[in-house]
Each structure stands twice: as C-alpha cells, then as structure tokens.
Amino acid sequence: MRIVKQSLTILLILGCQLGQAQNKKRATYPDYLQPDHAVNTVTMVMVHDVVSPPVAARYYAYCTLGAYDIGAANNKKLPALNTFIKAYAGNSSLANIKAKYDYKIAAYYSILETAKLLLPSGFMLKDDQDAFIEILQKTKVPQDIITNSVKVAEDASAAVITFSKQDHYSQLSALQRYTPLKNEGSWYPTPPMYMEAVEPNWKTIRTLVIDTATQYKPKPLIPFSKDSTSAFYAQVKDVYNASKHLTPEQINQALFWDCNPFAVTTSGHMAIGYKKISPGGHWMHIAGLVSQKANLGFDESVMVITLTGTTLMDAFISCWEEKFTSNRIRPETFINRYIDVKWQPILQTPPFPEYTSGHAVISNAAAEVLTYLLGDKFAYTDNTEIPFGSGQRDFTSFRQAAAEASMSRFYGGIHYMQSIDNGNDQGKRVAAGIIEKIKKAGITPLHKN
Incomplete structure (x- = not known):
C-alpha cells in the first residue's frame, strides 16, 4: 500500500x-x-x-x-x-x-x-x-x-x-438500500461491471451554504417514450448519431474531463480498474492552480480553495437529489435495448441515474464562484490531469472550462443534451445562491477588473 x-x-x-x-x-x-x-x-x-x-x-x-x-x-x-x-x-x-x-x-x-x-x-x-x-x-x-x-x-x-x-x-448505511426500478424509463446498472447505484440517499446530507437539497430543482424532464417520433427518442438519437461522427477534438474533450473514479476495462474474464481523480477533485486542483497563477497570498488561497470545496459539496447534494428523484435511464441502456444492442459510449457510464449531469452542475457551480472571486477573463492552462493520465488544455475563462466539461459528457455518450443544458442552469443557480450569501458575509472579489 x-x-x-x-x-x-x-x-x-x-x-x-x-x-x-x-x-x-x-x-x-x-x-x-x-x-x-x-x-x-x-x-x-x-x-x-x-x-x-x-x-x-x-x-x-x-x-x-x-x-x-x-x-x-x-x-x-x-x-x-x-x-x-x-x-x-x-x-x-x-x-x-x-x-x-x-x-x-x-x-x-x-x-x-x-x-x-x-x-x-x-x-x-x-x-x-x-x-x-x-x-x-x-x-x-x-x-x-x-x-x-x-x-x-x-x-x-x-x-x-x-x-x-x-x-x-x-446514518446513510442504516437507510433503505436502493433497488433499481423495473420501469422502462428508469435507470438500471450498466456495463461493464453493472455496479449498484452510488449514494442514492445523498439528498439527506446537510447542505453547507444553500438552504436545502431541493432549493435549486432543475426544469422538468422530457417524458420518456420509445416512440421514434417523440422528443425523448430524438435526444437519444442525438447521442447515438453524434457518437458515430466525433472529431478528434471532441474525443479529447471527453477523455480529458472523464474524471471517473470507477473506471474499469475488461479483457476476456479479467477486469482492470483505473484509479482516477473525481470531478470535484479536478475543480479543487484547478482552484489551487489558479490561486498560484494569480499569486494570491496564503489567506486568499485558503479562501478560494475553501469556497470551491463548499460549493462542490452543495452542488453535488443538489444534483444527487434530482438524480434519484427523476431516476432517468442512461443513453447506453436505452440504445442497447431499442436501437443498437452492440453500441457502446466512448466513456464508461457512471453508476447512477442520468438527470441532471453531475459534471454540468458542479462544473458550472465551481466556475461561477471562481469567476466571482478571480474574474471572467482568467486564462489558465489546466495541467492538473497529467498525473492521472490526461494531457493539458488551455482555457480563457472558468466558464469556458465549465462549458467544455459539460459538453464532454454528451460527446462521451453518457448524457442527453437536456441533462447538460438543465444541469448547466442548475449549477449556475446553486452558485448564485452561494455568491449571494458570501457577498452578504463580506467576501469580495479578489480581481480588480
């Protein structure tokens, strides 16, 4: 060890x-x-x-x-x-x-x-x-x-x-275990490991800054349907069709923002696990990186890192409340059942329901708080993923990084666009609530422009 x-x-x-x-x-x-x-x-x-x-x-x-x-x-x-x-x-x-x-x-x-x-x-x-x-x-x-x-x-x-x-x-371990629903439109464990749902009772965790887990509910879901003329079927086909025509740049974005602690690949009867940083960990490392790039003092750096951490915790609680309320089926499950039994996304589907996109919610929440603290035009090179097998990418702002992180999940084949769009909005509203409270507390922007 x-x-x-x-x-x-x-x-x-x-x-x-x-x-x-x-x-x-x-x-x-x-x-x-x-x-x-x-x-x-x-x-x-x-x-x-x-x-x-x-x-x-x-x-x-x-x-x-x-x-x-x-x-x-x-x-x-x-x-x-x-x-x-x-x-x-x-x-x-x-x-x-x-x-x-x-x-x-x-x-x-x-x-x-x-x-x-x-x-x-x-x-x-x-x-x-x-x-x-x-x-x-x-x-x-x-x-x-x-x-x-x-x-x-x-x-x-x-x-x-x-x-x-x-x-x-x-108290989480004492709560009722999660059993996947048999409804056609509900989430079900996905290949290759068919892992059980991750933290289905996370909405019971106390929030730190926002009032409740349900304070920033996303917009309602498009109704589930197998009808090929329905709005839901159309967004499934968007994922499926996009996966057939991904550019190298889109693939790079998907892989860069993967951040999957559960990554597993199989070879015959052997399963090999890869240990990676979590999505929140990626943004915590970004917060540390930009604190140094901005040449912040010790106290300011601690403040930036702490506010990023508390924002991530609340954003995850808000997102997870919706995930296990709406319990939306993943693209991989629907496509394998009703469109193409052999189709696979380029990213491994995470073991929890689809709506809203966790990357969209937490990335936008973190990006908005960092933008408040350090400015909207803070350019940086994100090389924090190098130790975990990815390269580096340049960004002109935190919002650009958040937008790319969100879209990476569509390119990866694990989210519908509604989940990304509404997840973006949910994350921004979580951040707005947090920014309102830290402003009231007296935390002011660190940038001059």
Whole structure:
C-alpha cells in the first residue's frame, strides 16, 4: 500500500511543478506552505480509496474548513465561517490562544489532520504530516512554534470533525438500500461491471451554504417514450448519431474531463480498474492552480480553495437529489435495448441515474464562484490531469472550462443534451445562491477588473 502511495505522490509532485511553472512571480510564503499542496496530498488518498464523487466533495469541503477557520482567527479581512456556513457554530477557542504559533503552519497541517480523521485510509497521511514537520525543522522553525501550531491545527480539525458528524453521513448505511426500478424509463446498472447505484440517499446530507437539497430543482424532464417520433427518442438519437461522427477534438474533450473514479476495462474474464481523480477533485486542483497563477497570498488561497470545496459539496447534494428523484435511464441502456444492442459510449457510464449531469452542475457551480472571486477573463492552462493520465488544455475563462466539461459528457455518450443544458442552469443557480450569501458575509472579489 505504501509503495503505491509513494509512486502516486511522485506523479503529484510532477503535476504541482507543472502548475508552478506557469507563475513568473512566487508567493511571499514558502513553497512548502502552498495550501493546494496539502489538498493534492489528500486527493491521492481519495484516489487510493476510490472515493465516489459526492463523498469526495464532502471530504474536500470539511478538510478546508479548519484551515479557513484558523486564517479567519488571524486575519480580520476573512469573514468568520459561521457568517456563510449556515449551521457552523464557530470555534471561539481559536481567538483565545495565548501560545505563540504560526497560523499558516497550523492551517496547512489542519487540512492533513482533518483528512486523516475523515478518510477511510486517512492514516496514510501521518507520513505526510511527519514529512511536513521535518521540512519545518530543516528550515529552522523553532520547535515550540511547530508544537504549538500542530496543537492549534488539531483543535481546529476536532471542531470540524464534530461539525461533520451532524450532517447525517453516518446514518446513510442504516437507510433503505436502493433497488433499481423495473420501469422502462428508469435507470438500471450498466456495463461493464453493472455496479449498484452510488449514494442514492445523498439528498439527506446537510447542505453547507444553500438552504436545502431541493432549493435549486432543475426544469422538468422530457417524458420518456420509445416512440421514434417523440422528443425523448430524438435526444437519444442525438447521442447515438453524434457518437458515430466525433472529431478528434471532441474525443479529447471527453477523455480529458472523464474524471471517473470507477473506471474499469475488461479483457476476456479479467477486469482492470483505473484509479482516477473525481470531478470535484479536478475543480479543487484547478482552484489551487489558479490561486498560484494569480499569486494570491496564503489567506486568499485558503479562501478560494475553501469556497470551491463548499460549493462542490452543495452542488453535488443538489444534483444527487434530482438524480434519484427523476431516476432517468442512461443513453447506453436505452440504445442497447431499442436501437443498437452492440453500441457502446466512448466513456464508461457512471453508476447512477442520468438527470441532471453531475459534471454540468458542479462544473458550472465551481466556475461561477471562481469567476466571482478571480474574474471572467482568467486564462489558465489546466495541467492538473497529467498525473492521472490526461494531457493539458488551455482555457480563457472558468466558464469556458465549465462549458467544455459539460459538453464532454454528451460527446462521451453518457448524457442527453437536456441533462447538460438543465444541469448547466442548475449549477449556475446553486452558485448564485452561494455568491449571494458570501457577498452578504463580506467576501469580495479578489480581481480588480
């Protein structure tokens, strides 16, 4: 297990170096204190654990809250968490610490500490914490500062863990298991592994910023029909026909945004699994990359990463509520049953209902929040997928990236256009609600234009 983690960490370091190469300026704090490095380290444990997309978003959100809390206790320009995280009571102990400590060290360490306590294989992060401490010692940080900073990080993480235990996650296993419906228009497990539905009760998880899981319901579905003259059949044929005439660029887009933690390929009787980053993980890495490109300070970087994580968590809850309410059949299932029994999409169909597109919802939500913080014309090269087997792509804005991520699912053959269009709208409305609340809390854009 440790050998696997070491090899993945090497790839991650390469990805971080590529991201840093875009910056002509350097941050005013040491490289080892880049907040996104801690997030990237957490990602590798999630990849190891094959964490599902909605669960990964939950982990990212909670892992960053302690870092933000510590930052807000030391920088009055950062509004307190409880001004926009609706159920967070606040951690008053952080404002009353007498011992001298480095809050940046504490914030960085808390990301690892919270993940260590939350993730199934979180114990693997102990080695990363020890390595971080060793770096601090080699750079002559006084031992009392290190010790006090770690204690502050542990206290902040403990408060976050207590908060996380109130979101109903621990109750999911006690809820009724999901059984696929026999209705012709309902979702059913798909090849090659016919996996059971992922997190069918995710709508019961407490949201962080938006009011409820149902606050941003998408537009109604086109009625299911096998009639070849119906609107539903027409959108199925659009997926089918497009798959026959994909350009190399469209295929590249589909593969770049795949982000499938469940990817499996078969050879004869053998199934081979590929561990990849989750869709939310991709956007968390983008948030870290652009924070460095914008040469943000430590506190601003933590804020960008934290707001991206909380947005992703709420967007997934909103999307998953609709998925298991509408329970829409996937293109692969319909096409194999009624059009072409041998047809396969170029992407593996994920194990949950079709409507709305998760990529569309969470990509647009994250992109809108990042646009609010960093501007509509923030150009960047996304090389965050290189460690996971993909190349890099250039974008002129976060909205352009979100639009491409959404369309990639149509090109991949796993979503209808209605799911993408309405998912785009749903994600933007989730983001609008979040932006309204963080503006009210006093979080203002970081860009000048």
